[in-house]
Amino acid sequence: MLIATNARGHTVKRPSKPAIGTTLGNLGRDNEHMVVERRDEDLAGDWYVQVLLRENNTYQLEYRDGVPAEHYQTQTISQEKVLRALLGWGAGTSNWREDFMWNNISSMFEPSAPETTDQPTV
Numbered sequence: 001m002l003i004a005t006n007a008r009g010h011t012v013k014r015p016s017k018p019a020i021g022t023t024l025g026n027l028g029r030d031n032e033h034m035v036v037e038r039r040d041e042d043l044a045g046d047w048y049v050q051v052l053l054r055e056n057n058t059y060q061l062e063y064r065d066g067v068p069a070e071h072y073q074t075q076t077i078s079q080e081k082v083l084r085a086l087l088g089w090g091a092g093t094s095n096w097r098e099d100f101m102w103n104n105i106s107s108m109f110e111p112s113a114p115e116t117t118d119q120p121t122v
Contacts, residue, residue: 002090006034020086024079027053036086049089051082061085061100068109074100 004015004023008031012019015036023034037048045066052060054075059082064071076082081099088096 001039002036003039004034004036007031015090017087020090021083024051024083024086027051036090038090049086051086062105063089069106071104071106071109072102073105074102076100 002014004012004020006023006026010023012023015023020036027034032054033050033052035048035050037046040047043066046064047066049061049063052062054060058075058077059079060073060075061082062071062073076099078099084099085096
């Protein structure tokens with residue numbers, strides 16, 4: 001099941017194409033991001049695509065395919081391309097990524113190494 005949520009916490013279960021388009025079109029001050037996630041008992045991990053409308057009016061688009069190692073990001077000025085990506089991802093098509101150059105940002109989600117001390121153990 002798909003679930004769309006905006007920064008204000010408004011949630012739509014099984015969002016239609018118009019609902020996704022409206023949510024994207026309503027991004028702005030105090031409502032700067034939205035997430036479309038796929039919830040399925042058969043899928044382990046986190047599956048989502050999210051959009052942040054940045055202060056410079058560009059869109060930061062990210063998606064995660066289940067695990068932190070499969071987390072990607074891109075930016076664009078085109079709301080139309082973002083909408084096509086959101087709808088394509090939601091429909092499960094394979095070509096929705098083609099309009100962008102994606103950067104793997106999985107290193108941002110790696111756990112930090114534990115701090116070590118230089119004191120000998122007794």
